Amino acid sequence: MSTTTIDRLRDTELSYRATLAGGALSVFLLIALLGLAFPSSIWGNFLAILTSRSTLSSALRLSVPITFAALGGIFSEKAGVVNIGLEGLLIISAFTAVITTAVVGPEMTVVGLPAIWIGFFAGILSSVLFSALFAVVCIRFKADQIIAGLAVWLIALGLAPFAATVYYGGVNTDNLGTTLGTWTIPVLSDIPFFGAFFDADPAVYMMLVAVPASWYVLNRTAFGRHVRASGENPKALDTVGVDVSRVRYAGVLLSGFLAGIGGSALSLGLGQFVGNNQTMVNGKGFIAIVAYLFGNYNPIGAFGASFLFAGLEAAQIRLQQVPGYAIPDSLIQTIPYVTVLVILALVGRTRIPEAAGEHYDTGDDNR
């Protein structure tokens, strides 16, 4: 592909994203205008929901699993392994976190660490182990990455309700009676609206650190350079003496680690794992993939997209509580999924890393 074509592609991509961002903003402004003009109408309700602090705080909470899975997906795909199994990693970590806490005993403290945090780390560990399996299957055994990713998702989707039934006799776990709680920063949390940033789940703070940290690692460190080269031009990386397989393993394991944080935070934030149908994860792993595509593999952009999806979800939940209009809840619940679909259709032509999805053979036999 010649440089001009790439440039033109980038331009179109940029204009796509600009149009979308502009579109979102104008919708918001329109609602604000209508809401201010007719405060007692449904538009007034919309405005009140969008500007309420509790919507912001639940949007932040809901964006945690999506954002962490998206960050994980970026590292994996940038390294050249398309990780469609993020959903599975979220499911397995969400379940392991709860069951570990329950087995240790929710009230217990081991070496100064409350059980719930042991559960949190156990959830991350389970996700890392699963991603290690995925990595071996894809890199050592050269499996088709999409199919292996689907397998990871379906195994987790089967295993979590199975294990829950073995232990609890039903696909849902019992409620732990405890959650991760909230960390409140004095003074700052008193700020109206934006105070929600300082009165939040511990995982929200982790997310706010992880997003810039991921950007830094990816764009400003040697490791990040290797990851990007491993996905774009593995041969060049090999030529300068870096082991491509090793970088890819690191990328996939990192995706397991990050998705694990998201999954643990999701279930421990509620104190329960729900295993009905698509489990409590309910497509968040797939939404995460769209989030990082929309964010063009930039951790900050991916966070923005995740926050947009989570914000829609939060607004949707609040909208169900508004009486006096006749849109069925189930229809409102489709809003985030439809939005994801529309966005994917509009940014579909994202340029994925050149060598993503392909195996890389070093040529020597010590693989």
Place this chain on the structure above:
Amino acid sequence: MSAAENAKAVLRRLTAASATERILISFAALIMAVLVGAVIILVSGRITTCQTAATTLFGTGFCYDPVEVYLVLFNGALGEPFLLNDPALFNPDWNPLNFGFALTLKETTLLIFTGLSVAVSFRAGLFNIGTQGQLVLGGLATALFSFFVAPLLPSGLVGGLILIPLAVVIGALVGGLYGAIPGALKAYADANEVITTIMLNFIAAQIAFVLVSEFFGNPDSQVVETTPIPDWATLLPVAFPQGGDFSILALAFGLALVVAVWFLLEQTSFGYDLRTSGEQPEAAEYGGVDAKRTTVTSMFLSGALGGMGGAIWVLMVMGKWQAGVPALGFDGITVSILAGNNPFGVVPAALLFGTLKSGSLAVQFGTGVPKQLVGVLRGLIILFVAMPEFFRMLGSTIDLEPDRETVATDGGRLGGDDE
């Protein structure tokens, strides 16, 4: 012309080289999944609590015995032809037309439809994960159509002969149109079909729920479901027991469809275009295949097969549409992958997976191991089929298999091995 000839040659070599190997890989994957499943059964036997250990290994007691679980599974799926733990071994009261076997064939029949649906899309290089959503909406369309049209027709055999085929066609049409959406998104907006189909699964479930709970629900029922279709408009069990919900007519239709899909894929120019787009996209372009149109048509076809699966689920199993549709679409992925995406392979694969599904009920009843075990096996089978290289390495260490070219799993991303 020459490009098309080239592509044809490539295709011929690909299929010839891989046919035996694929069957071997499917079997090996199945065995591996069963073995890993056994380990999972053992481990979960340590998590749960029981009065007496079912089995003891290395001085440790386990609540579940994997060998027993698998024996009960197959025995249950066949309607207990064997008396386990009895020297007589054979059950003198066994009748092939039994309830357990009817359940197995019911699952098999449904899985043939969803397996074919997935196979068609995978052969076209499209990962249609949306068979579930296509099945949900196709089934709903069938249920509503049958309910509203039934009063206009004479009841009885004549009405059934008119209504049932029409209802299946309606299901196929709706499923097909719903499948064409991600096809069009893929063709004209380059939107990844894995994600769009998964999103559309969620949307289909919600839309169907709203339609039934708000507009077309059964007013006499607490559950979200449509009013039942009259019996004469459903597929009633022939020969097999009533409760098994299995109609041999539906199975016959499924088998005819297998032949039809095979014919379409292998013997028509459309099938040739479809397969070439899946296996050699560049060659297909050079050969003059309209890639965009093929994508949309393939997805329509795949969705139509999924929608037919929904129609059969409604007409044969439920007699109405009810919320909480079983995950037949996801099982179809396993069936298709196990079958190497070959229409004829779908039949044994569906029978095998149908056996697992129906036997899991006997397992839950007989040994206490939850029936969700099948969900785990579903994923494990896909995982092992996806890594032929694993078995090749295994084979080469014990020096059975000569070196062969890597055969990529069908569907997209082909040519991934040559940089």
